[in-house]
Amino acid sequence: xxxxxxxxxxxxxxxxxxxxxxxxxxxxxLLWLGTRFDIQRPANYFTHLQSLPLLALPWWLEESIRDCxxxxxxxxxxxxxxxxxxxxxxxxxxxxxxxxxxxxxPAMHPFHLRFTRPYYRRFGLQSSFWEHFERLLMVTxxxxxxxxxxxxxxxxxxxxxxxxKTAAAVIPMAAVxxxxxxxxxxxxxxxxxTAFGRWHQMRDDVRDxxxxxxxxxxxxxxxxxxxxxxxxxSVPAWMGREGFLWAKSVMRSWMDETLGAASNLGSSQLVxxxxxxxxxxxxxxxxxxxxxxxxxxxxxAESLLEQV
Amino acid sequence: xxxxxxxxxxxxxxxxxxxxxxxxxxxxxxSIGIHPTPQVLSSLGTALTAIEALGTELSPAxxxxxxxx
Numbered sequence: 001x002x003x004x005x006x007x008x009x010x011x012x013x014x015x016x017x018x019x020x021x022x023x024x025x026x027x028x029x030l031l032w033l034g035t036r037f038d039i040q041r042p043a044n045y046f047t048h049l050q051s052l053p054l055l056a057l058p059w060w061l062e063e064s065i066r067d068c069x070x071x072x073x074x075x076x077x078x079x080x081x082x083x084x085x086x087x088x089x090x091x092x093x094x095x096x097x098x099x100x101x102x103x104x105x106p107a108m109h110p111f112h113l114r115f116t117r118p119y120y121r122r123f124g125l126q127s128s129f130w131e132h133f134e135r136l137l138m139v140t141x142x143x144x145x146x147x148x149x150x151x152x153x154x155x156x157x158x159x160x161x162x163x164x165k166t167a168a169a170v171i172p173m174a175a176v177x178x179x180x181x182x183x184x185x186x187x188x189x190x191x192x193x194t195a196f197g198r199w200h201q202m203r204d205d206v207r208d209x210x211x212x213x214x215x216x217x218x219x220x221x222x223x224x225x226x227x228x229x230x231x232x233x234s235v236p237a238w239m240g241r242e243g244f245l246w247a248k249s250v251m252r253s254w255m256d257e258t259l260g261a262a263s264n265l266g267s268s269q270l271v272x273x274x275x276x277x278x279x280x281x282x283x284x285x286x287x288x289x290x291x292x293x294x295x296x297x298x299x300x301a302e303s304l305l306e307q308v
Numbered sequence: 309x310x311x312x313x314x315x316x317x318x319x320x321x322x323x324x325x326x327x328x329x330x331x332x333x334x335x336x337x338x339s340i341g342i343h344p345t346p347q348v349l350s351s352l353g354t355a356l357t358a359i360e361a362l363g364t365e366l367s368p369a370x371x372x373x374x375x376x377x
Contacts, residue, residue, distance in 0.1 A: 237316065291320070294362055298355045
């Protein structure tokens with residue numbers, strides 16, 4: 001089986017288990033899932049080019065170790081990751097104040113159980129895997145908590161908090177390393193993911209800047225806008241004049257760092273993926289900058305009218 | 309803030325407004341308190357053409373990864 005087939009299998013299993021025994025919990029959880037994901041094709045959410053490659057990274061890591069991935073092993077890792085993701089999305093909805101029916105919240109228990117169960121089955125309690133599991137999970141938990149109380153975000157807080165919330169995505173990579181007795185590889189894969197995590201978080205912040213600004217949801221980008229805009233200049237005006245260019249420059253250095261780290265990991269698929277993300281973002285940000293320039297022409301209309 | 313600065317802020321930050329500005333400029337301008345006189349619409353012509361040419365939606369639809377297996 002190829003990557004897409006295994007991902008489809010794991011994602012379908014995760015959805016099937018939600019609905020296997022009809023109940024109020026199952027009904028409400030499926031309704032909630034349906035508002036966030038396409039539950040007819042549940043793997044798509046995780047295999048979009050623009051998603052974090054949560055399922056693909058352990059696959060590429062295994063391929064770098066033994067040339068091919070063990071479909072059964074990877075399916076278990078994917079199943080664990082998908083359940084953890086659903087758990088996290090419910091938690092995010094609650095923490096962000098989004099509307100979520102209280103009857104859905106108990107589903108966090110089975111999602112968490114199904115996230116951990118594959119690891120308990122594979123690794124004994126004395127396995128070194130659990131040290132990494134706890135370390136990585138705690139980074140995600142601590143940073144998720146710390147970010148909620150921030151009203152402004154500095155560059156240091158972005159690097160140490162906002163961009164580290166996804167650290168738990170390294171857990172299945174740790175599982176691959178321990179399974180093949182190649183823990184020596186974990187640090188370099190984790191460092192690559194940390195560099196990419198910065199880029200990915202910043203991309204989300206650039207993409208969602210307007211919604212974040214309107215919702216008064218702090219990001220490093222918006223904190224910089226508040227600090228750097230000229231007297232009398234609005235946040236949108238600063239974004240158009242300088243913000244997008246600044247973000248593009250910051251992200252260039254992070255993507256270069258990510259590509260440099262990825263190129264040393266022995267996975268051509270990983271490098272291809274990063275290049276594709278880079279190219280797509282460059283097109284996107286250049287178009288955004290061009291749009292800002294086009295919008296700037298609207299301001300010139302005022303002076304034209306004054307001359308009439 | 310001048311009405312045209314409001315227009316700029318809305319156009320750069322609100323995709324729906326940007327689409328309306330291109331498709332129905334009179335209604336979009338009225339919604340932020342600018343009277344769409346022929347002179348105003350004429351002065352905005354270059355900007356609206358440039359915005360329309362770029363498309364009003366900035367983020368492309370997400371593509372499915374097909375080459376990672």
